[in-house]
Amino acid sequence: MQRFLQAFRVGAWLGWKTESNWTNPLFYILWSLLLPMSNGLIMTMMLRVLQRTGNASGADLLPYVFIGTVVYSIVALLLDSMAWAVLEDRERMGMLKYIAITPSSMYGYLWGRGFAKVSINFLAVPLTLTFGALVLDIPIRLSTINWPLLLVVSLLGLLIVTFAAQILAGVTLMIARHAGFVGQAVSGALYLFTGALFPITVLPNWMQAIARAVPLTYWLEGMRRALWVDAQNPVYNTGLNQLSTSNLLLILLGSAVAMAVISIPLQRRAEHRAKEKGLLDMNTAY
Amino acid sequence: MQPEYAIRTVNLQRTYKTKERVLKALDGVDLAVRPGELFGFLGPNGAGKTTTIKILTTLLLPSGGTAEVWGFDVLHEADAVRRHINMVSGGESSGYGLLTVRENLWMFTQFHGMDSKVANKRIDELLEVMGLADRAKTRVSFLSTGLRQKMNYIRGLLTDPDVLFLDEPTLGLDVEAARTLRTYTRHWLDTNPGKTVVLTTHYMQEADELCDRVAIISGGTILACDTPTSLKYSLQQDVVFRLFTTPVAPAFLQAVEQIAGVQSISQRSGDQRDELSLILRDDAILPQVLSQLANHNAGLLSLEKRQPTLEDVFVNLVGHSLSESETTA
Known part of the structure; x- marks a missing residue:
């Protein structure tokens, strides 16, 4: 554990240095804000256009889309962070x-790199949500946020994504640089299946089955319930309205444990395989 | 506690499999390096030097045989091995460009769990020794290749390893920087009894000057392993000549190799002239070689009889010079 924490600390320090160092702080804050904000705005505009042309269900899905998109930005960042650290x-x-x-822990180091990336960008999430509440009238109010639920769901969700990122880092250890799109590809694919952008009920049945098997679907649902008081209103037909919050938390907890059980041996196996094939110092020069 | 051997390998093997072929990078390497030795690996590219180092530093798994570093098995006790080693590779421009020299070095001390205060003190000392003290706050991206390599070398020494692996450490360095590095390596060993250095190099002179013992490796096999003096002494009964000639054709070399008593001949082509290293059983064979030179319409520019060098030992064992091996590789 001590080795893990030691490596985590160094990874976080290095991540902070390299992630926040490429430009001046003002530009960095602007960039961190503009990325999720522009995503949220694009989705908002698309939704408004659809509602005007009469193709939507009639329910105002703006809070659903906005919260999902903003929170998902962290998923994309974290999923890619460790794989990127390996390649870099x-x-x-x-x-x-x-x-x-070195005698340190490779996992600890990679977790530290991931932590740095997320914490540097994390500020953008509350700021963008605030922007949504003030400018787009998204119904998020400090008085109605379920803070304990937000804390628990955030932690469980971040754990799930971190373990998933660890699996992707393991995969990246075994592939060449030109295949370094793994993290982005997975986060892009999950965007479709996690209900970040639209309720999973709009998907065909077989896709809904996939969406229900992805833990992140429950995480985004949990985040919505914590932030948005009306998230469980049946009018939105999100496909998860009937699921009680306690069951949702159990699913998240179970998923976090399952991801840990899967990802740790997988990462070890990947490291062993990389040593077997001599890939730890591979330079593909692409 | 100091083990009997700093490094011990028995029948060490490594095979690389691709779709097209199976390549034996190491074919039964046996090594026994005692604590306190500066042990050199001499061989061309692809000989197996770096593969051996990679296995000993736990970066690569062996395909067969066993390897121990500081008494620990590289396969089953990799964590214990890592507590006793460090490595410096040459010819690369590694380092986190956004960090300063000091930050880069400090970071690695933390991977080894060193106390920050102790680490910073040691960083200062080594920066001073390597002439990098004034660059401590310089970003690594602003350093030349030579200075980066010096920083890398410091990184290798910072953790005070029991076994230090230097993989072509002077590759790409200017003469002065290479000398500083060699001198300090020797000094470090002399002032830290029991510390061990394993050096791979292309440079015969470096191996000759620095190493207590040298293993000549080619095709994944150790052809000879002894002190540089003993290796050269093994050629004492032979006679070594260096000839400068007008350019000679491959047919001449083949013809000379056919002469009884010719141990080896190697060629280094230069501008308008060739340098030939010739190892003969006896002086009396020389006229036959010169006669072949005339038969192949080549002129003799100069001829020198000299003491055997490690290069001669290499040529005698491998059949061609190091530079020829690299051209082939």
Whole structure:
């Protein structure tokens, strides 16, 4: 555990240095804000157009879409963070081999890199939600937020995504740099299946089945319930309205445990395989 | 506690499999390096030097045989091995460009769990020794390749490893920087009894000057392993000549190799002239070689009889010079 924490601390420190260092702080804050904000705005405009042309159900899905999109921005960042750290350290910096031969924990280091990336960008989430509440009239009010639920759901969700990111880092250890799109590809694919953009009920049945098997679907639902008092209103037909919050929490907890059980041996296996094939210091020069 | 061997390998093997072929990078390497030794691996690209180092530093799994570093098995006790080693590779521009030299170095001390105060003190000392003190706050991206390599070298020494692996550490360095690095390596060993250095190099002179023992490796096999003096002494009964000639054709080399008593001949082509290293059983064979030179319409520019070098030992064992091996590789 001590080795893990030590490596986590160094990974977080390095992540902070490299992630926040490429521009001046003002531009960095602007960039962090504009990215999720512009995503939210695009979705809002699309939704408004659809509602005007009469193709929507009639219910105002704006809060659903807005919260889903903003929260999902963290998923995309975190999912890609560890895989990116592997590629960057191994092929751009040429340093992964030097880290691998130290007695520290590779997992701890990668978790630290992921933590740095998320914490640097995390501020954008509450700021964008505030922007939504003030400018787009999204019904998020400080007095109606379920803070304990928000805390628990956030933690469980972040754990689930972190373990998923660890799996992707393991996959990345075994592939060359030109295939470094794994994190982005997975987060892009999950965007469709997690109900970030639209209720999963609009999907064909077989896709709904996939969506219900993805833990992130429940995370986004939990975040909506914590932030938006009307999230469980049956009028939205999100496909998860009937699920009680306690059951939702149980699913999230079970998913976090399952992801841990799957990802830790998978990452170990990937590291072993990378050592077997001599990939820890691979430089594909793409 | 100091183990009997800093490094011990028995029948170490490594195979790389691709769709097209199976390549044996190491074919039964046996090594026994004692604590306190500066042990050199000499061989061309693809000989198996770096593969051996990768296995010993736990970056690569062996396909067969066993390897122990500081008494710990690299396969089953990798974490224990890592507590005793460090490595510096040459010829690369690694390092986190956005960090300063000090930050880069400090970061690695933290991976090894060093106390920050102790780490910073040691960083200062080594920066001073390597002439990088004034660059401590410089971003790594602003350093030249040579300075980066010096920083890398410091990183290798910072954790005071029991076994330090130097993989072509002077590759791409200017003469002065290479000398500083070699001198300090020797000094570090002399002032830290029991510390061990494993060095891979292309440079014969570096191996000759620095190493207590040298293993000549080619095609994944160790062909000879001894002190540089003993290796050279093994050629004492032979005679070594260096000839400068007008350019010679491959047919000449083949013809010379057919002469009884010719141990080896290697060629280094230069501008308008060739340098030939010739190892003969006896002085008396030389006229036959010169006669072949004339038969192949090549002129002799100069001829020198000299003491055997490690290069001669290499040529005698491998059949061609290091530079020829690299051209082939």
